[in-house]
Amino acid sequence: MAHLHIKNLQAGYGKKLILDNINLTVEQGEMIALLGPSGCGKTTLLNALCGFVPVRHGEIFAGNRAVSQLPAEKRNITMVFQSYALWPHMTVAQNIGYGLKVQKAKRADIDARVAELLRIVKLDGLEHEKVTALSGGQRQRVALARALAIRPDVLVLDEPLSNLDAKVRLSVRHEIKALQKQLGFTSLIVTHDQEEALVMADRIAVLNQGKIEQIGTPEEIYHHPSTPFVADFMGAENHIEWPIHDDAFSLNLSNHDDQLDIYFRSESAVLSAQPKSESTDFNAGLIISGHVEQSVFFGNNYQISVRCGKHTIQADHNQNLPEHTPVTLRIPIDALHVFAKKEKHSDHQKTNIVSAKSMRMNHVC
Amino acid sequence: MAHLHIKNLQAGYGKKLILDNINLTVEQGEMIALLGPSGCGKTTLLNALCGFVPVRHGEIFAGNRAVSQLPAEKRNITMVFQSYALWPHMTVAQNIGYGLKVQKAKRADIDARVAELLRIVKLDGLEHEKVTALSGGQRQRVALARALAIRPDVLVLDEPLSNLDAKVRLSVRHEIKALQKQLGFTSLIVTHDQEEALVMADRIAVLNQGKIEQIGTPEEIYHHPSTPFVADFMGAENHIEWPIHDDAFSLNLSNHDDQLDIYFRSESAVLSAQPKSESTDFNAGLIISGHVEQSVFFGNNYQISVRCGKHTIQADHNQNLPEHTPVTLRIPIDALHVFAKKEKHSDHQKTNIVSAKSMRMNHVC
Amino acid sequence: MRQTTSPNQLKNHLWLIAPAALMVGIFFLYPLCFSLYSAITLDSGEFTLAHLNKAFELYSKDILFTIIIVLISVAILAVLSITIAALITLSPFRSLSKTLGFLYRLPLFIPFIVTAQMMRTFLAKNGLMNNAFVASGLLTPMDTVSFLGWSGIIITFVWKQLAFSTLLISGAMAALDDSQIRAARNLGASRFRILFQIILPQIVPTLGVAMVLSIVTMMSVLSVPLMIGTGSPTMMTADMAFRINSYGDYHVANALGLVSYCICAGLAWFYLRQNLKEKGAN
Amino acid sequence: ETTLNVASAGSQNMVDYVKTYLAPKFEATHPGVKVNVVGTGPGDAGSHKIMEKLSAQNDSGLAKWDIDVAVVHQQIGGELVKNGLLSKYRSDINTGKMVSRDSATNALGIDVNGYVMPMFHSQTAIAYNSDFVENPPKSYDELVKWTQQHPKSFGYNGIKNGMSGVSFVTGWIYAYGTEANKLSSMPYDKSVESSWDNAFAQLKEFNKNITFTPGNAGTLDMLNRGEIFMGPVWVDMFYSWKEQGKIPPSLKLSLIAPGMPGQPMYYVTPTKAEHPQLAREFIELATSPEVQADGIVKQFNWYPGIDANYVKAKLDNATWEKLFAEITPSDLSKYGKSFPIGPYFDDIKEGYERNVSN
Amino acid sequence: MIYSLNSNLLKTLNIRSLRISFWLQCVFILLLALAIFGPIMNLLIWTVTESWYFPHALPSQWGFKYWQQVFNPYSDVSGSLFTSLLIAVLTVVVCLIVSVPAGYALSKRSMPLRVFWMLLFLIPQAFPNLTVYMNIARLFYDFGLNGTLLGVILVHSVHGLMFSIWISVAAFSSTDPMLERASRNLGAGPFYTFFHIVLPQAAPGLIASCIFVFLESLDEFTGTFFVGSPNISTLPLLLYTASMEGNYQIASITALILLVPSILFMIIINKFMRPDMLSKLGK
Ligand SMILES: Nc1ncnc2c1ncn2[C@@H]1O[C@H](COP(=O)(O)OP(=O)(O)OP(=O)(O)O)[C@@H](O)[C@H]1O
Ligand SMILES: Nc1ncnc2c1ncn2[C@@H]1O[C@H](COP(=O)(O)OP(=O)(O)OP(=O)(O)O)[C@@H](O)[C@H]1O
Ligand SMILES: [Mg+2]
Ligand SMILES: [Mg+2]
Secondary structure, eight states, rough: OOEEEEEEEEETTTTTTEEEEEEEETTOOEEEEOOOTSSHHHHHHHHHHSSSEEEEEEEETTTTTEOTTSSSSGEEEEEEETBBOOOSSSSSHHHHHHHHHHHHHEEEEHHHHHHHOOOHTTTOTTTTTTTGGSSSHHHHHHHHHHHHHTOOSSEEEEETTTHHHHHHHHHHHHHHHHHHHHHHHHHEEEEOOHHHHHOOOOOOEETTTOOOOOOOOHHHHOOOOSSHHHHHHTTEEEEEEEEEOOEEEEEESSSSSSEEEEEEOOEEEEHHHHHHHOOOSSSSSEEEEEEEEEEESSSSSSSEEEEETEEEEEESSSSOOTTTTTTEEEEEEGGOOOEESSSTOOOOOBBBBGGGGGGGGGOOO | OOOOOEEEEEEEETTTEEEEEEEEOOOOOOOEEEEEEESSHHHHHHHHHSSSOOEEEEEEEEEEEEETOOOOOGSSSSETTTOOOTTSSSBHHHHHHHHHTTTTTOOOHHHHHHHHHHHHOOOOOOOTTGGGGSOOOHHHHHHHHHHHHHSSSSEEEEETTTSSSSHHHHHOOOHHHHHHHOOEEEEEEESSSSSHHHHHOEEEEEEETTEEEEEOOHHHHHHHOSHHHHHHHHTEEEEEEEEETTTTTOOSSSSSOOOOOEEOOOOOOOSSSSSSOOOOOEEEEEEEEEEEEEEESSSEEEEEEEEETEEEEEEEEEOOOTOOOOOEEEEEEOOOEEEEEETTTTTOOOOOOOOOOHHHOOOOO | OOOOOOOHHHHHHHHHHHHHHHHIIIIIIIIHHHHHHHHOOTTTBOOSSHHHHHHHHHHHHHEEEHHHHHHHHHHHHHHHHHHHHHHHOOEEEEEEEEHHHHHHHGGGGHHHHHHHHHHHHHHHHHHHHOOOOOOOOOTTTTOOOOOHHHHHHHHHHHHHHHHHHHHHHHHHHHHSOOOHHHHHHHHTTTHHIIIIIIIIHHHHHHHHHHHHHHEEEEEEHHHHHHHHOOSSOOOOHHHHHHHOOOOOOHHHHHHHHHHHHHHHHHHHHHHHHHHHHHHHHH | OOOEEEEEOOHHHHHHHHIIIHHHHHHHHTEEEEEEEEOOSSSHHHHHHHHEEEEEHHHHTSSSSSSSSSEHHHHHHHHHHHHTOOOOGGSSSSSGGOSSGGGGGGEEEEOTTTTOOOEEEEEEEEETTTTTTTTTTTTTHHHHHHHHHHHTBEETTTTTHHHHHHHHHHHHHHTSSSOOHHHHHSSOGEEEEEEGHHHHHHHHHTTSSSSSSSSHHHHHHHHHTTTTTTEEHHHHHHHHHHTTSSSOEEEEEOOBBBBBEEEEEEEEETTTTTHHHHHHHHHHHTTTTTHHIIIIIIHHHHSSOOOHHHHTTSHHHHHHHHHEEEEEEEHHHEEEEEEOOOOHHHHHHHHHIIIIII | OHHHHHHHHHHHHHHHHHHHHHHHHHHHHHHHHHHHHHHHHHHHHHHEEEEETTTTTSSSEEEEEEHHHSSSSOHHHHHHHHHHHHHHHHHHHHHHHHHHHHHHHSTTTOOOHHHHHHHHTHHHHHTTTHHHHHHHHOOOHHTTOOTSSSHHHHHHHHHHHHHHHHHHHHHHHOHHHHHHHHHHHHHHHHHIIIIIIIHHHHHHHHHHHHHHHHHHHHEEEEIIIITTTTTTTOHHHHHHHEEEEOOOOOHHHHHHHHHHHHHHHHHGGGGOGGGGGGGGTTO
């Protein structure tokens, strides 16, 4: 096990540059989640690490070895493929033991290690099954065991859960995390599911269009997104652009003459059925009045769409409300993600309005 | 548009019986979600409706027509396929207009209808693209438009969202729902994602091993599951079997000499950091004491794994807790789903301990 | 998604095969019966094994020769087409594999008889090949050897069939999931290992089809042994032609045909058995 | 318009001859008739296809067959007669009485009198490269010695790849087995075969010192390419190739003692030819002294099919001399043999397969 | 520092090993190219050879004499070429007509006796057909098919059926059955669906199968002779005659002429000849 260090990485296909200037360090034993929308280059990054996409520029270090010019088979960065990529002509044990066989390990050692891994991934007794006879979750675990068998320096996982169904996904998610803690391998996991990233990772890197937008702990990323993109991607689905010339909205920030982008989550909007009172609330940064447009049962609560002028705002509420009920939404100041209005596309600056907490965050590396 | 009525349906492959005695009525303009684990027969049911799997027994009525013996092309029950099944050699417009072309509609009428649908699914301007050039979400909408173009009696959708990524999924989900309200078609949507079912459907049918376990409104299904399977499937991930001979657990029900299966959600467990006090709480049906095993950041809250004897109970909490903190969990009586211990595998009886509310639920049809 | 079938559909399917089956039946199987019949009967119509005996007595060496030639050709063919297909799929140098992909297909478009004709003048002792070697100083005129004969037959078969079998095999390799190969490299396997342990085991069925079809083709070619082969032993097709042309003896010729068919069928059966076994395992 | 179908076995030269020389001549005298010439391939195989086609038509009982005139090899000519596929026509045409060779009446022991007209006569002989072989062998014995001194320099094509090799083997049997006259005439005696064991054994020994060639043309080709310096060839083919410049002028012919067989090509007409009368007229034209002289001898240097005296009269001396430039008339008459009768011929071939090549 | 040193060393090592394999592969390709082009070169040389004696390494006299001979008004090469092409194209058509439905049916795994049917179509190639053609000819005389184009086309089609069926089975198996369902679901009958959905999907594979049938037909002469002559004369027949009697120039020229349609066909069709079209063979 060793740490992984990516320096100024550039990679792409043909003339297309997909990854630009990626800097990322994964500490020994750490698990970092790469989060990002489809097509942002997550798989490309893993492929560059493993040697399936040539590195244009920059360097990759696994432990102390510079690996970016090594062929794939020499890198000792092992991948768990999204589609598992198990070999259908081999049994479970053969699949798992393959990497060791390649290293010309002794038969007995291989068997011992395979048995150990089968135990770890809880597949004891299935070693002689053909992998085609396994269910999705079982295959996933075989793929994991196969990657772990050779004790790689670094383990990278490409959306290991996206092919699984909801229940199985939960259990495999727990298993991977538990194994990672137990065995302590350095790992990089790709996902486009924010919940998955939050639950599994020690730190999260949010990727957008081939660039890392933010790196930080799950809490940082969730509560203090550093760009509108991250805010939006992390589930702050309500977005308003300030100033709005509409009485329904009132913003309670120190300075609001700026052009602002404001994001917040439906769950942080506190909804009350009485109309807007002028009492400036304790810490309500944004107060919006409107009326219920739709109310949808969401399990433990209802998601209420509130119509406020031209905007539809989503808010969670613990009970159903009939349509057209007039309501007031209060969003606490520290639940608002406020950004200076983007003028150039590539350059978002978080305004200094929002508390000093946001200062804590900066790009690692 | 017409209602769909399924009576005593049996279907299967070869000798295997997959669906047994399915009874289901979808009212005109209603949307029912079929929810169930992988392999329970959801796709098979849709296939039987559409005529791709022969009906062994029973009858299907679409409107007033008995359709179960008609060939697929005569049924006018249109399907949106899980994999879209768009025709790669046709453009978007040709895909959408195909059904009308089959009906020998006039060129101009087809064009008009295609244009209308493109507008509805917000794909204006893409009519001459090859479908292979579209993104996943766009393809999904083409598939939907194609199915709607012929104004089917009934629309069935097979996991229309499972191939989409999280953000796109949300927006397509809203679109389908909005279209359904707007156009008022009768529909049956298959999913294995409970949230999706809750949000989209007027009623939900939970399928397990080829049988309908429960039918009801989202609220009924969520709050009053009628079998342990439904409770578990709807996210009540904590399960204990009563009696437990362990002081850490105390159950506060009228009679508890019975053998019971108890399910509850992590979000309904109220966690307090002070140790168990003997004051019998207002309505706490179950009180559990234990200590924190793990605490995972989950976005708007933390999921705490609490170790209580041999059990690990998940509970939501608004703040992080260090490991080994002793805690007490209180679960209100109406958040407990209590079932008489299953003695025969197939026969669950909800005990009459739990309030009369549960009596409201019974299998529709 | 697996298919579902109702009895109704089955009937449809049989009906769909009917034209092709009838065509083969009437225009090949039926006349074939006469041949088979003639192989095991006397002129008077009595059953006899005499023709088969004679075929073995006179031509056992040729039968053996034929089998050996065909097997050697097929072995070389397999090795070469696997090599080429593997280079096309695995080579890190895209331009090389593209060149190769174009190159190997050329012989596909050259009929057997043209191939035989070309090879006959190419492989001869003073043919273009040896001349080229001599001109380039690799050989002296004294060292040149003629490849006409068994080696020429093999070379010609391989040359001609290479395109066909490589096309099938590289098709099968292309259809393999790329990530399976990546997974193996990722675990440290060299390209050779990947070829032998990951790719080949999975393309065995296609390799089988390619080889069976090639064997069948080679067993039935007459022009090559006639034009390239010299002296004896020779291929069975040449014997059959000789039997007919020289003696007007259809019985023994047909007996030889029967033997040849049995060899083909035997090899095809060998393949099918393997294939079915694998199917059964899954 | 009527079409006269002519099927010709043998080399493309022959087909071309019929197509480009005979057919226009015939069409000129028969307005409204078109001659359609098909080549069926060189060697016995070509003749055999003709026979198979005719028997197929015979078997299915057609009233009219699709070949009017065929050019076939001697052996097949005999078999065609035996199978009753030919009509007897020689007496119907004027040139019928101009034939003098024995082969016009007897094809490997089968009486073909009246059914066939020879197109031309051909002969096998040993071709050698005079640049490298100064004193060509004059007999089989000398040839054997020569091959011992020059291993692999003599080549022939076995017996499966064409008739020149078969001729050579037949000549071998004439030399070391049974003399030609006995084998070329009836009656057949099965026991004769047993006396050839020694001859075959020697031949097997002989084969070790030689190169096998791929076919009649293959022998000529290898001679041309300098891969062998000597080998048995068909004289007609030899001359055609030489004429076309496909073999060097240094190649010469020698007919060795005790003799090698030759054979004619036959013009025949099937029993149920669609145009029997036209067929007869066509053959008449083709065997007329003028055509034989101008077409067969002058153009191709082939030995004429009809009696030489009729032909010689139509030719200038120089042309006639050229015909015998390499093989003198006396050699030809001394060493030009016929093939043995069918059963012996089969015995020789099977004996070879059994004792030499097996 | 250690990093960069290390990486430089590794880079050179690595590049060297890559280089070796690069050159090895180049050599292999070169050898293959020589092996493939050598005989073809030889063929080309023979077409313009007038005489080529020992010990000349190259022809001693070059020229187009034999081209004139081939194209002389009597030899009817262009006629034969046309006939050959006509037959080849019609054979492709016949094969397509029968093998499209059969291939479609056989692509369904549920087809009873699938292996049996597949083997059945192997037989015409598997049995040495020299002896069978005689019987076919006899049969065709009975039917009155002898000497007709139809007869020759039938014989060629039977021969080509192996390729067309085996490959179209592969083509149809690789189409997505869901697409078919989607069409039925929208009210299209089985035939409409087949022609509008399935066939366009399978087209590339079907076209690939055409190549093999086309080539098979151009290669075939024994059957043509038995069934076609004297009325039908094809180029391979001429080629065969010329080649067997050692008339290399004529044979080479004829071969070259024969190559023209093949290569044209290839160019037209090359884009459909993706190897992966054939990948389902044997599955
Ligand atoms: N082989 C390729 N050739 C050219 N472009 C490619 C190739 N593979 C991917 N791309 C492009 O590179 C970009 C990044 O692709 P990548 O697969 O890394 O995305 P991703 O983040 O993994 O997305 P997803 O979540 O959908 O897997 C995309 O725009 C894609 O179109
Ligand atoms: N063509 C088939 N032949 C035989 N069995 C089948 C076939 N298709 C499905 N099955 C079986 O029928 C059962 C139900 O399958 P079905 O596809 O209806 O499940 P599902 O509920 O749609 O699951 P998923 O959520 O995974 O799509 C499964 O056990 C499956 O193995
Ligand atoms: Mg990806
Ligand atoms: Mg399904």
